[in-house]
Amino acid sequence: MSTYVYGITASSHPSLPSAVGGVGDPPSPIRVLKEGGLAALVSDAPEGLRPKRRELLAHSNVLAEVGAGGCVLPMRFGSLAPDDDTVTGVLAERAEHYKERLAALDGKVEYNIKASHAEEAVLHRVLSENPEIRAITEANRQAGGGTYEERLRLGEMVVAAVKAQEAEDATDVQHTLEPAADAVSVGPDSSGWLANVSFLVDREGVETFLTAVEQLRKGHPHLDLRVNGPLPPYSFVDPGPAEPAGTMTGVASPETAESVEE
Amino acid sequence: MTVVPAQQTGGGGGSSGLYDVLELVLDRGLVIDAFVRVSLVGIEILKIDVRVVVASVDTYLRFAEACNRLDLEAGPRKNPGLPDLVGEMTESGARGKSKGALSGAAETISDAFKQARDERDEGEAQPKPRARKATASRRKEEQE
Numbered sequence: 001m002s003t004y005v006y007g008i009t010a011s012s013h014p015s016l017p018s019a020v021g022g023v024g025d026p027p028s029p030i031r032v033l034k035e036g037g038l039a040a041l042v043s044d045a046p047e048g049l050r051p052k053r054r055e056l057l058a059h060s061n062v063l064a065e066v067g068a069g070g071c072v073l074p075m076r077f078g079s080l081a082p083d084d085d086t087v088t089g090v091l092a093e094r095a096e097h098y099k100e101r102l103a104a105l106d107g108k109v110e111y112n113i114k115a116s117h118a119e120e121a122v123l124h125r126v127l128s129e130n131p132e133i134r135a136i137t138e139a140n141r142q143a144g145g146g147t148y149e150e151r152l153r154l155g156e157m158v159v160a161a162v163k164a165q166e167a168e169d170a171t172d173v174q175h176t177l178e179p180a181a182d183a184v185s186v187g188p189d190s191s192g193w194l195a196n197v198s199f200l201v202d203r204e205g206v207e208t209f210l211t212a213v214e215q216l217r218k219g220h221p222h223l224d225l226r227v228n229g230p231l232p233p234y235s236f237v238d239p240g241p242a243e244p245a246g247t248m249t250g251v252a253s254p255e256t257a258e259s260v261e262e
Numbered sequence: 263m264t265v266v267p268a269q270q271t272g273g274g275g276g277s278s279g280l281y282d283v284l285e286l287v288l289d290r291g292l293v294i295d296a297f298v299r300v301s302l303v304g305i306e307i308l309k310i311d312v313r314v315v316v317a318s319v320d321t322y323l324r325f326a327e328a329c330n331r332l333d334l335e336a337g338p339r340k341n342p343g344l345p346d347l348v349g350e351m352t353e354s355g356a357r358g359k360s361k362g363a364l365s366g367a368a369e370t371i372s373d374a375f376k377q378a379r380d381e382r383d384e385g386e387a388q389p390k391p392r393a394r395k396a397t398a399s400r401r402k403e404e405q406e
Contacts, residue, residue, distance in 0.1 A: 005297060049300050056284045076291035078300030090296050112286055123325075123332050137329045145330055155322025158329055163317070188289060198286070234290040 003081045004045040006030070006062045007072045007232065008091065008098050011039040015069030018062045023055045030062060033084055035091035038098055041066060042087060045080050067232035071106045073098060074232040105236060108182060108200050111209060111229030115173050115195040117166065121222035126161040133157050166194040169223055173197060176216045180209040185235035198235035206230065 004023055009016070011034045021027025024046035033040045041062065049055060056077055063074045081087045091098070127134045136154045140146030146154065173195040178184055181199035188196065201209045210227075217225050288302070 005294075008292070051288070051300060051302050053284075056287050060284060060287045074287075074291040075297075076289075076293050076299070077287045078302070079292075079294065079297040080300060081297045086296060090294055110286075119328070120332065123328060127329065127332065133329075137332075140326070141330055146326070151326035152319065152322050154329060155324070155326035156317075158325040159317055159321055162325070185290075187285070196285075198290075228286070231286065234286040237290075237292045 002045040003042045003084050003087055004028070004049070005075050005079045005081055005087060006041040006043070006059060007066065007074045008102075009039050009041065009066065009070065009072040010099075010102055011035075011037055013039060013066070013070045013072070015066060017041065018065050020061050020065045021058065022062055023049060023058045025054070027058060033087050033091070035088040036095045038091045038095055040087045040091055041072070042081075042084065049078070049080075051078060063232045067109070067230075071102050071108070072232050073101055073105070073237045074234050101237060105200070105233045107203050108233060108236075109203060109206070109230035110198050110233045110235055111181075111201055111213075111227060112187070112198045112231065112235070113173060113177065113195065113213070114193045114226040114228075115169060116193050116224045116226075117162070117169070118222050118224050122162060122165060123158070125222050126158060126165065130157075130161055133161060165222075169220060170195040172220065173216065173223075173225075176219075177209065177212050180205060180212040183236060187235070200233060200236050201230070203230075 006018075006022065011032075016039060017032045018030040018041065020030070022030050022043035024043070028043035028046065030041055030043050033042055059077050063072060066072045067074070081090075127137060133154070136150070136157070140150055140154055143150070145151065174184065174186070174197055177197070177199055181201050182205075183200040185198040185200070186196070187198060199209065213225065213227055217223070293299070
């Protein structure tokens with residue numbers, strides 16, 4: 001039977017193993033495989049494991065629980081080792097790397113922020129800031145909607161204005177929150193947000209970060225901001241800063257979409 | 263459907279979707295080459311609401327229509343927000359595709375993956391019509 005791997009942590013982690021059940025139905029009990037100073041959180045892998053809602057939540061919940069007690073390096077969903085020995089082999093082989101990551105991420109959590117436009121509110125904003133668009137809208141309305149060409153022209157202007165607003169807001173989201181975070185990771189932008197950004201936040205600085213989120217929200221009432229955290233540092237397990245401060249690649253645009261599959 | 267994630271999740275107007283919670287689990291995290299990954303082919307459980315504005319005649323006309331309908335006298339105000347639940351999100355996303363000004367589309371993650379690849383390969387920005395159809399029929403199955 002193969003072994004499902006949830007994450008890697010220090011063997012000194014205070015709350016091992018997780019009381020939360022793992023993947024499978026009934027949920028597989030979580031086991032801990034120790035090697036050197038490291039520990040892998042694993043369970044038996046159920047036959048025919050599929051990426052179903054329940055399984056994804058199980059993976060997420062195990063890591064959330066363990067992550068609440070101390071730093072854990074989360075695996076991406078669905079990592080299977082042929083057996084336990086393979087897992088401890090990996091821990092032994094790359095001990096230095098994982099220990100470095102655990103030390104670097106100790107005491108830190110991830111907050112993922114997704115922003116999208118509230119449609120009506122952003123149209124109001126565009127109209128209020130652009131007299132020409134507003135005038136054409138009024139004219140079209142009085143003409144019973146306007147001709148095809150007039151509607152096309154209006155629509156084109158509105159789309160350009162909304163896209164510009166998307167880019168501006170994406171930058172605002174990152175720049176407003178960046179100072180309250182230790183690191184920033186811009187997520188794949190193909191999935192329908194104008195910004196999808198993860199922030200690495202020190203546990204001590206969570207309040208400051210959330211205050212910054214509230215300020216962002218107040219200053220941008222046309223944005224739908226979705227805050228997800230505190231999470232184990234999913235976006236920061238690989239070494240090196242994911243994005244140098246100041247760059248902004250999270251502007252949603254299908255032309256630059258990157259596949260998130262590897 | 264009741265899903266209570268272990269983390270706090272909140273959004274503008276209190277909206278959040280399951281996809282928001284799980285995207286990270288699927289897309290990020292450690293990948294170790296000595297392990298294999300469960301196939302994500304056919305993943306059909308998560309929905310996203312595509313709200314990226316795409317430049318096209320279709321979009322222009324929908325935006326013009328949206329402006330036409332907009333109550334200009336009312337001040338800018340916040341939308342009530344996206345529905346909380348994935349099922350509702352799917353519904354509204356599918357409808358938004360044809361009616362909303364933003365190009366709302368409910369899609370499976372695999373659709374999104376496929377689409378991202380297609381778009382990159384073909385340099386085309388518009389979502390594929392067949393993806394929408396597939397989503398609509400698939401949606402029924404998932405709600406059962």
